[in-house]
Amino acid sequence: xxxxxxxxGALLAVLAAVLLATPAVAxxxxxxxxxxxxxxDAPVAGVTITVTTADGADVGxxxxxxxxxxxxxxxxxxxxxxTLDAATLPSTAPGVARDxxxxxxxxxxxxxxxxxxxxxxxxxxxxPAPEGEPSEGGEDETPGSGSAESExxxxxxxxxxxxxxxxxxVSGLRFGLILGLAGLGLSLVFGTTGLxxxxxxxxxxxxxxxxxxLNQAGIPVLMAALLATLISAVFGWGQDRGFxxxxxxxxxxxxxxxxxxxxxxxxxxxxxxxxxxxxxxxxDEYTYQDPISIGPISITPRDLIIMGICVVLLAAVALALTxxxxxxxxxxxxxxxxxxxxxxINVDRVITLVWTVGTALAGLSGxxxxxxxGVDYLMGMRILLLVFAATVLGGLxxxxxxxxxxxxxxxxxxxxxxVVPSELxxxxxxxxxxxxxxxxxxxxxxxxxxxx
Amino acid sequence: xxxxxxxxxxMRELIGVQAIVFALAAIGINVQFGYTGLLNFGxxxxxxxxxxxxxxxxxxxxxxxxxxxxxxxxGAIVLALLLGIPTLRLRADYLAIVTIAASEIVRLxxxxxxxxxxxxxxxxxxxxxxTFYDFNPFTEPVSFGPFEFRERVLWVLAVGWVLVALxxxxxxxxxxxxxxxxxxxxxxxxxxxxxxxxxxxxxxxQSLVIGGVMGALAGVVYSLFQGAMQPDVxxxxxxxxxxxILILGGAATVFGPVLGAxxxxxxxxxxxxxxxxxxQQGYIPDWLMDSNDTGxxxxxxxxxxxxxxxxxxxxxxxxxxxxxxLDAR
Numbered sequence: 203x204x205x206x207x208x209x210x211g212a213l214l215a216v217l218a219a220v221l222l223a224t225p226a227v228a229x230x231x232x233x234x235x236x237x238x239x240x241x242x243d244a245p246v247a248g249v250t251i252t253v254t255t256a257d258g259a260d261v262g263x264x265x266x267x268x269x270x271x272x273x274x275x276x277x278x279x280x281x282x283x284x285t286l287d288a289a290t291l292p293s294t295a296p297g298v299a300r301d302x303x304x305x306x307x308x309x310x311x312x313x314x315x316x317x318x319x320x321x322x323x324x325x326x327x328x329x330p331a332p333e334g335e336p337s338e339g340g341e342d343e344t345p346g347s348g349s350a351e352s353e354x355x356x357x358x359x360x361x362x363x364x365x366x367x368x369x370x371x372v373s374g375l376r377f378g379l380i381l382g383l384a385g386l387g388l389s390l391v392f393g394t395t396g397l398x399x400x401x402x403x404x405x406x407x408x409x410x411x412x413x414x415x416l417n418q419a420g421i422p423v424l425m426a427a428l429l430a431t432l433i434s435a436v437f438g439w440g441q442d443r444g445f446x447x448x449x450x451x452x453x454x455x456x457x458x459x460x461x462x463x464x465x466x467x468x469x470x471x472x473x474x475x476x477x478x479x480x481x482x483x484x485x486d487e488y489t490y491q492d493p494i495s496i497g498p499i500s501i502t503p504r505d506l507i508i509m510g511i512c513v514v515l516l517a518a519v520a521l522a523l524t525x526x527x528x529x530x531x532x533x534x535x536x537x538x539x540x541x542x543x544x545x546x547i548n549v550d551r552v553i554t555l556v557w558t559v560g561t562a563l564a565g566l567s568g569x570x571x572x573x574x575x576g577v578d579y580l581m582g583m584r585i586l587l588l589v590f591a592a593t594v595l596g597g598l599x600x601x602x603x604x605x606x607x608x609x610x611x612x613x614x615x616x617x618x619x620x621v622v623p624s625e626l627x628x629x630x631x632x633x634x635x636x637x638x639x640x641x642x643x644x645x646x647x648x649x650x651x652x653x654x
Numbered sequence: 655x656x657x658x659x660x661x662x663x664x665m666r667e668l669i670g671v672q673a674i675v676f677a678l679a680a681i682g683i684n685v686q687f688g689y690t691g692l693l694n695f696g697x698x699x700x701x702x703x704x705x706x707x708x709x710x711x712x713x714x715x716x717x718x719x720x721x722x723x724x725x726x727x728x729g730a731i732v733l734a735l736l737l738g739i740p741t742l743r744l745r746a747d748y749l750a751i752v753t754i755a756a757s758e759i760v761r762l763x764x765x766x767x768x769x770x771x772x773x774x775x776x777x778x779x780x781x782x783x784x785t786f787y788d789f790n791p792f793t794e795p796v797s798f799g800p801f802e803f804r805e806r807v808l809w810v811l812a813v814g815w816v817l818v819a820l821x822x823x824x825x826x827x828x829x830x831x832x833x834x835x836x837x838x839x840x841x842x843x844x845x846x847x848x849x850x851x852x853x854x855x856x857x858x859x860q861s862l863v864i865g866g867v868m869g870a871l872a873g874v875v876y877s878l879f880q881g882a883m884q885p886d887v888x889x890x891x892x893x894x895x896x897x898x899i900l901i902l903g904g905a906a907t908v909f910g911p912v913l914g915a916x917x918x919x920x921x922x923x924x925x926x927x928x929x930x931x932x933x934q935q936g937y938i939p940d941w942l943m944d945s946n947d948t949g950x951x952x953x954x955x956x957x958x959x960x961x962x963x964x965x966x967x968x969x970x971x972x973x974x975x976x977x978x979x980l981d982a983r
Contacts (some may be wrong), residue, residue, distance in 0.1 A: 409934055458964050458968055460693070461897060461901070461960065462965065464897065464957075464962045465898075465961035465964070467957070468891075468953055468954065468956060469954050470957075471953070472950040472953035473703070473950075475947075476943070476947055476951070480946075590754075598747075625768075626763065626768065627764040628762055632755040636755065636756070643743075
């Protein structure tokens with residue numbers, strides 16, 4: 203285990219150094235509402251857009267520029283209504299789906315509002331974010347993909363045809379790798395203790411928020427990410443030693459533990475809301491980078507490095523599980539705790555280790571998710587469902603299953619955006635999950651056994 | 655702070671519409687989880703299907719309110735079958751994961767822009783409750799002591815509590831029948847029941863359907879009260895709330911869910927008002943919390959209560975410790 207820890211530490215340090223060398227794009231503060239008006243992929247210029255406050259006071263009126271962009275600075279966070287004057291649309295554009303969009307601007311947010319130009323009967327247009335939901339629009343949202351429910355991949359540059367499919371695939375690979383990192387802990391904890399931890403999503407958020415708070419306190423993102431991973435590890439260790447282990451000793455039934463984990467997730471989730479508020483926050487670096495082209499795909503250096511770190515860490519865990527004593531002990535405990543204990547394995551130590559490493563990896567994956575989609579208090583629940591899908595798909599309780607399942611879920615979720623509206627891609631994955639359970643309940647890599 | 659006013663407003667919640675809605679949802683979960691040991695984490699989906707059943711039939715398709723009611727209940731039955739068929743033969747946590755996934759599917763599809771024509775997108779659907787209020791026999795506000803209820807609310811409360819009473823009665827009758835004893839047997843030891851020649855799968859399915867229909871009624875009552883069907887009401891928290899309520903009142907007891915719902919909504923209102931009052935009066939400093947944070951505090955308390963209950967008193971207020979399915983694998 204010490205070996206594993208040393209390896210992980212060294213890797214993180216090296217990768218941090220690499221990341222530091224890549225330039226970050228600075229961003230302004232101060233709240234604005236902005237967007238780009240396009241029709242059939244061409245910018246629409248000269249359209250009047252007016253922003254008013256919720257009680258009707260005028261904030262500002264602008265005309266869209268030649269490239270279709272517009273921006274209205276707003277006095278502060280709050281509710282605003284954005285109105286497009288349909289009369290000023292050029293004659294080529296038939297109309298707009300919804301000419302008034304109500305939106306909520308959070309502190310320091312540059313809110314994206316998108317009008318869908320087309321026949322007024324068209325579906326779509328941007329929907330106002332419902333209360334309590336994270337509002338759409340981080341710095342890196344590109345037009346057309348802004349939805350509160352969108353997962354990763356908001357910053358994929360859309361191009362046409364096969365190229366887009368490839369691009370989506372890469373984006374899915376990135377998402378799947380991070381998801382694999384996030385899901386390892388869940389899967390290992392389930393394997394060793396039988397607990398389906400509904401608070402695992404909050405462990406992911408824990409890392410993201412810790413990094414965010416450190417970042418807001420002035421620590422550079424990469425340093426903050428490293429610290430957040432370490433703090434997550436300590437958090438996981440403490441959680442097992444101080445909370446779950448006493449409960450196991452009590453003893454508490456598995457279903458009771460599952461519902462307790464729901465309680466824990468509610469506490470952590472709303473503690474997060476209490477601390478960072480209901481909006482979406484971003485780190486002050488690495489939220490947007492200019493993509494570089496590698497062959498037919500374009501990808502940001504940040505994403506490349508994130509994917510690299512994920513691959514290395516996943517491989518490290520896989521090696522540790524198969525090669526080290528502690529890893530073999532972990533698999534033994536997952537297989538049969540009583541037998542493992544009888545053959546001299548310290549089961550409690552193994553479980554604590556699994557919690558520590560699992561929470562650290564989840565925390566780091568949270569930082570990655572945070573870099574890509576921003577941090578909001580509901581991200582844990584969204585990601586948790588996908589992590590569940592991944593682990594069940596791969597086979598509950600097996601580490602390999604979690605990795606394979608995560609890759610499949612990640613790629614499926616992004617590539618499905620090619621055919622399904624992007625707001626429905628999460629629903630699509632969950633439907634597939636249910637269908638797979640019908641045919642192969644033990645998951646793709648799960649051992650064939652009676653599970654009921 | 656005006657404690658009298660705070661107390662009065664909180665007392666109203668003891669019998670309020672929220673308490674009715676969550677009592678109904680929790681009674682359904684009680685049948686599934688309390689008596690049968692099934693972990694349905696998708697009660698929100700059943701409630702949403704109930705609400706959409708009425709809203710879609712009446713507003714989108716412009717058909718009769720009564721057909722809407724039928725569709726709401728039929729929808730819940732179909733959903734229960736869909737979820738039960740793949741998972742009821744598997745270990746308990748599979749049902750948990752699939753139902754929680756289903757509740758998100760229903761919500762995401764409901765709020766999607768592509769389904770706006772039918773489900774109204776994230777704004778939801780309005781304008782389906784007229785028939786319901788046409789039957790309202792109350793024509794003016796009625797006062798009970800210090801409490802005054804408007805006629806509209808009174809009608810929802812009357813119908814709602816009748817439904818709660820009917821569901822409670824159903825549960826009481828079912829659970830003292832031989833059928834109910836089989837359910838409890840499944841909860842205690844599935845294999846034992848199977849070896850007695852009972853079709854465990856069928857019993858579980860029936861339990862899931864009955865509990866799901868009660869969940870749909872919860873959704874129907876809530877959307878009629880709001881006059882609107884909004885998908886985001888039925889997020890996963892809806893289900894978790896109902897669980898907290900059930901476990902507080904006492905799982906596997908007839909009156910547990912009702913008692914739990916009344917207490918929880920009283921406590922919510924009380925805490926909310928007290929916190930807001932304290933913030934207004936400056937007892938709680940600004941840097942610590944403002945009035946937007948009271949919602950988060952309420953959810954955190956739900957979590958704390960859930961954890962403490964399961965650790966120290968898993969049987970809740972009314973329950974019997976030997977009678978709960980928390981030790982099953």
